[in-house]
Amino acid sequence: xxxxxxxxxxxxxxxxxxxxxxxxxxxxxxxxxxxxxxxxxxxxxxxxxxxxxxxxxxxxxxxxxxxxxxxxxxxxxxxxxxxxxxxxxxxxxxxxxxxxxxxxxxxxxxxxxxxxxxxxxxxxxxxxxxxxxxxxxxxxxxxxxxxxxxxxxxxxxxxxxxxxxxxxxxxxxxxxxxxxxxxxxxxxxxxxxxxxxxxxxxxxxxxxxxxxxxxxxxxxxxxxxxxxxxxxxxxxxxxxxxxxxxxxxxxxxxxxxxxxxxxxxxxxxxxxxxxxxxxxxxxxxxxxxxxxxxxxxxxxxxxxxxxxxxxxxxxxxxxxxxxxxxxxxxxxxxxxxxxxxxxxxxxxxxxxxxxxxxxxx
Numbered sequence: 197x198x199x200x201x202x203x204x205x206x207x208x209x210x211x212x213x214x215x216x217x218x219x220x221x222x223x224x225x226x227x228x229x230x231x232x233x234x235x236x237x238x239x240x241x242x243x244x245x246x247x248x249x250x251x252x253x254x255x256x257x258x259x260x261x262x263x264x265x266x267x268x269x270x271x272x273x274x275x276x277x278x279x280x281x282x283x284x285x286x287x288x289x290x291x292x293x294x295x296x297x298x299x300x301x302x303x304x305x306x307x308x309x310x311x312x313x314x315x316x317x318x319x320x321x322x323x324x325x326x327x328x329x330x331x332x333x334x335x336x337x338x339x340x341x342x343x344x345x346x347x348x349x350x351x352x353x354x355x356x357x358x359x360x361x362x363x364x365x366x367x368x369x370x371x372x373x374x375x376x377x378x379x380x381x382x383x384x385x386x387x388x389x390x391x392x393x394x395x396x397x398x399x400x401x402x403x404x405x406x407x408x409x410x411x412x413x414x415x416x417x418x419x420x421x422x423x424x425x426x427x428x429x430x431x432x433x434x435x436x437x438x439x440x441x442x443x444x445x446x447x448x449x450x451x452x453x454x455x456x457x458x459x460x461x462x463x464x465x466x467x468x469x470x471x472x473x474x475x476x477x478x479x480x481x482x483x484x485x486x487x488x489x490x491x492x493x494x495x496x497x498x499x500x501x502x503x504x505x506x507x508x509x510x511x512x513x514x515x516x517x518x519x520x521x522x523x524x525x526x527x528x529x530x531x532x533x534x535x536x537x538x539x540x541x542x543x544x545x546x547x548x549x550x551x552x553x554x555x556x557x
Contacts, residue, residue: 246373382464
């Protein structure tokens with residue numbers, strides 16, 4: 197079993213465990229950090245028939261009383277209306293109303309982890325929770341670091357808090373039930389880690405050419421990504437400096453998602469387009485090593501990920517950038533890739549950035 201320790205102050209540190217078959221040990225691993233007796237498991241309509249029963253049986257075997265809630269899968273559910281329905285379900289006395297002495301488990305992909313974490317952080321001013329991510333995107337990125345949020349009509353993840361889990365349990369076996377599109381959507385975030393911090397990881401991904409070639413390496417790939425993220429989070433938990441590099445490709449990615457009404461692109465697909473655009477901008481501005489964008493595009497094409505977003509009106513892009521969380525006043529902090537394995541931050545006026553995008557998209 198691979199494990200990592202996220203070292204944070206105030207007793208908020210926690211462990212990440214990575215092992216095939218870990219879902220069947222969920223109760224045992226949770227019992228190590230939670231001494232109460234009641235757990236609410238929240239999942240979505242896709243994950244429920246696949247893994248809910250396995251997790252519930254493990255929790256019951258460990259002596260916990262459990263209740264199960266679910267909601268319709270997909271980004272359109274990631275809103276405050278769904279959160280209110282989760283509050284209602286958690287407080288429902290059948291079979292028990294959740295209190296601050298109980299525990300919530302988020303079982304699913306990025307939408308589940310983000311929204312359930314937000315519900316846990318805000319209900320009764322905070323209920324402890326555990327992340328059990330079942331998609332590649334959630335396993336390498338969103339389940340670690342304590343960013344939990346929901347979408348608003350103005351943009352993605354605009355209502356949220358920093359709220360760290362008590363433990364993260366990652367079972368790579370869940371990746372076998374993902375469609376190719378969802379698997380490679382998550383791989384976009386893996387590629388991001390290679391671009392900003394780890395050239396060896398990027399080269400490993402270059403050496404493979406299919407899902408089948410990647411699978412034997414997945415436990416180590418997940419560990420490497422989680423290690424990179426946990427070290428950055430330890431140094432900048434509240435995302436005011438270094439942690440911004442984790443948003444490489446996301447400024448435009450979130451804009452492409454929103455302008456595509458969250459249906460044209462999945463998150464990782466939009467981020468793939470965003471990474472390419474930023475590399476092309478960086479090369480034009482002399483901040484990115486020439487050829488980086490082409491090398492990135494070649495890899496993305498290998499794994500069937502998009503490299504070019506649909507052209508968007510400049511005015512619409514500027515309007516979307518107004519809500520970017522890395523913005524301050526009239527400027528925005530861009531995450532640039534100087535070369536593969538090294539990222540840098542640059543603050544520029546939003547109008548200037550929108551013009552740069554207009555020139556290359």
